[in-house]
Amino acid sequence: MGTTRRTLLTGITAAATAAALPLSAANAAVPKPRIYSCAEWGARPPSSAVTVVKNRPNKIIVHHTAFPNVTDFSLAYAFQNSRDIQDLHMDGNGWLDSGQHFTNSRGGYLTEGRHRSLEMLTGGTRMIQGAHCVGQNSQAIGIENDGSYHTGEPVPAAQWESLIAFCAYVCQQYRIPATEIYGHKDFNNTLCPGGIWDRLPELRAAVAARL
Template sequence: MLLGGAAALLTPALPAAAALEQPTIASCGAWGARPPQGSLTIDEHRPNKIIVHHTALANSTDYSQAHAFANSRDIQNLHMDTNHWVDSGQHFTNSRGGWLTEGRNGSLYALLHGQTMVQGAHCVGQNDQAIGIENEGTYLTEQPPAALWNSLVDFCAFVCHQYAIPPAEIYGHKDFNTTQCPGLLHDRLPELRSAVAARL
């Protein structure tokens, strides 16, 4: 029997389909992404880790979905117009209100199938190995809102489930490159790994 929609996409990667609920993730089309300015590379393998980032942008108090979509557009414009990348560098973005959006075009399709990944531009040396998640805001001196944290836990658990990534393989940007990113979120990685393991 053929099934339509997300259920069909999830079947190969979710043998225990009821074990973990898919979070709501807005596609590039939903938030008004620009098309890539060049070809994107599809790696014919699963990623082996997750890398957590913060955007280093202002800590907005607008937690709406509309703001999350505007934030995704701002990031894409920065990455394409200033960094001169073909598209957003990260695979997914998590807003301070806990809204999840697809970052690099094709990342959501790949995640739902659980077999391939779109090569990113978020962490030197890891772009063909790691799913990059940008978390809206700057966390050098303050903690993220509960909505962002809870969404990050749920989403990391889903990514780990889809790609068979062990929770121990969740890292921060500064584990691989010289950067302050993701700020205090890096100190909470043990907590994040434990929370994800509990969901799985």
Template structure:
């Protein structure tokens, strides 16, 4: 299946589980709420910063806000390399897999969270849309949800009980809180891939979703 048919994440994981690259955009240029922001903008590395390939087509802009967040894991080996350089290489590997093996026009997920807690933009245009807080980019991470849910890949394999590194967890909490703030998403609307599709993804992260929702709500005040 391909993007146009609303395909799932990359095929290799299912058993286990015109807008350009967003440049750095000042925080506060636009926001979903007129209230004072409770959550600071985390550092998110745009596609051009990690060396993304150009998309094979123009990402589709959905002219409405997403109503949920969907958490994934990559099912890649649990590396002990927590560096930014590795996070960039991992983002390139995911994009190559999605484009070359799955035949998708770009990375399927909107964002990727490395085991070291480094967040990178996935599908081109996702960061720009998030910072504006009014539209979203159609993804290819979860069948039936690609036009209404922000997909976050968390690097690693958590279906066999491996612990989530604290840096990655902290980053996930902060980033989900920022997404909720920008788009007006209720923290209770944070789900795992397996809530919608037949997959083991996101492994043990799924069991921690109540904890994640509570931590995000707390971060939002």
């Protein structure tokens, strides 16, 4: 059967409507991973209100914490690590909260970093301003991977798999191409994220495959 003008117009209207909806309202191809909220891991309240940026981020920036490479891969340790990072960022750096948006433990557990980052990610249309990369804090989602990977030690399999799954979900929610995944050293003079930076082509390819 030939395409009628009404059918064509209906299709265009439906496509335009779908494009206007946040991805959380669509049938998501990438499942949402388990992300533990600030309340779940016992975060301190921020010292002042976090800033909501009224646009989507355009990239992901991957970090490592440069903390010791622990062998405790438990959820309890992931929660303690999140508290340690927040204490360092607030008490040592003088920031209002954790600088990164999310943290990925060596055991592959994902936790919310800066307050309200999970809320914004779920909505898919706005982001929280971070403090993880100079010049990029209002346009990039920052993901801390616990550990020191500038020493040549490999990333644990659980952490790597979690990073792939999480980056794919972030890309889906915010409509970020998999090509827009970077390391901290791409923008600032730092060793971060160590050996993870060398694996960014692999990470981008794995994320693209899931999308």
